[in-house]
Amino acid sequence: MRIVSVETELISMKLKKPFKTALRQVSVADALIVKLTADTGDIGYGSASPTAVITGDTNESIEGAIKNYIAPSVVGMDIEELEAIMRKVESSAVHNTSAKAAVDIALYDLFAKRFNIPLYRLFGGARKEIESDITISVNSPEEMAADAINYVKNGYKTLKTKVGVDGKLDIRRVKAIRDAVGPDVQLRLDANQGWTPKEAIKTIRAMEDQGFDIELVEQPVKAIDIEGLKYITSNVETPIMADEALFSPHDCFILLKERAADILNIKLMKCGGLHNAQKINAMAESCGVECMIGCMIESKVGIAAAAHFAGGKLNITRADLDAVDLIEKEPISGGVELSKNKLILSDGAGLGIKNIDFDGGAFDE
Numbered sequence: 001m002r003i004v005s006v007e008t009e010l011i012s013m014k015l016k017k018p019f020k021t022a023l024r025q026v027s028v029a030d031a032l033i034v035k036l037t038a039d040t041g042d043i044g045y046g047s048a049s050p051t052a053v054i055t056g057d058t059n060e061s062i063e064g065a066i067k068n069y070i071a072p073s074v075v076g077m078d079i080e081e082l083e084a085i086m087r088k089v090e091s092s093a094v095h096n097t098s099a100k101a102a103v104d105i106a107l108y109d110l111f112a113k114r115f116n117i118p119l120y121r122l123f124g125g126a127r128k129e130i131e132s133d134i135t136i137s138v139n140s141p142e143e144m145a146a147d148a149i150n151y152v153k154n155g156y157k158t159l160k161t162k163v164g165v166d167g168k169l170d171i172r173r174v175k176a177i178r179d180a181v182g183p184d185v186q187l188r189l190d191a192n193q194g195w196t197p198k199e200a201i202k203t204i205r206a207m208e209d210q211g212f213d214i215e216l217v218e219q220p221v222k223a224i225d226i227e228g229l230k231y232i233t234s235n236v237e238t239p240i241m242a243d244e245a246l247f248s249p250h251d252c253f254i255l256l257k258e259r260a261a262d263i264l265n266i267k268l269m270k271c272g273g274l275h276n277a278q279k280i281n282a283m284a285e286s287c288g289v290e291c292m293i294g295c296m297i298e299s300k301v302g303i304a305a306a307a308h309f310a311g312g313k314l315n316i317t318r319a320d321l322d323a324v325d326l327i328e329k330e331p332i333s334g335g336v337e338l339s340k341n342k343l344i345l346s347d348g349a350g351l352g353i354k355n356i357d358f359d360g361g362a363f364d365e
């Protein structure tokens, strides 16, 4: 099964409500869909999302990297030589992790189709239902509490609360949510690099003292500040998760060696796809560190790939794959179906994507 062409198409999907973090605000989810076609007519789908404030990748850079660097390195290759193809993708350009992830996902979709099995079974077949949290954008304490109540009504048991915009106000935000939802809902926080190390320790300790019962805090400080991250991890009781500090398998090695975080957040757009995600998860597991699978504001193709990965691996103990529930009108069918707070994986071959609607047409299986 040889790869004969690589096509890309941009889709823009309106969000149900603006998504706001300490780093950015966005109302539309853009995704560059990749379609790999093999000489047998089989198709592999992938997807990349531009999150310039985190990965540095934009729609234009993703499209350019795929067209001019990554696609020429995979066309003509036999999908059964997956390891060799991955080396080519990796060495086609440095960085550009979102573009690499899109092609990597499409390659794994095609590879699993070649052997006619669902992708999660290829990764280990641990489970076919993944429970996700849902994100509460950073807003006023009152608006965040109202959002929290709605999400709990819709079946969510874990709320990922965005903070990182003023430590003192963040305490009021989290208090309002805890008071609104009661003690049985799990709360995790994501500061998206918004605090200094000292502010993080002060804020997290205050939340501990007030009994907010926080499951974990994600990326409290700047991505490059590994010492600061380690300082926080060693000085609070609440578990700390690395997100923007973890892109590559090498970043994972440093975080594990330094014991800078308690838990790791793997995202395909940061690490360059499923190939590196497996390396990161294996390294973490061998050091006794659990991983969460996360996402950007992504298409259902990217979410399906991440969910299939989580479905294969027992060391992925948490999922933040809520983008699929933030989009107003879903243009993609198959891959994964949302049932309240659970993602149910497709048993079709590969990702199980059935159809992708674009404004002017469709990619059909």
Ligand SMILES: C[C@H](N)C(=O)N[C@@H](CCC(=O)O)C(=O)O
Binding pocket: 021, 024, 051, 135, 160, 190, 192, 243, 294, 295, 296, 297, 320, 321, 322, 323
């Ligand atoms: C969407 C997901 N719940 C999430 O919060 N992801 C990122 C931010 C992604 C973005 O800005 O698109 C995270 O920091 O965990």
Ligand SMILES: [Mg+2]
Binding pocket: 190, 192, 218, 219, 243, 244, 265
């Ligand atoms: Mg995060």
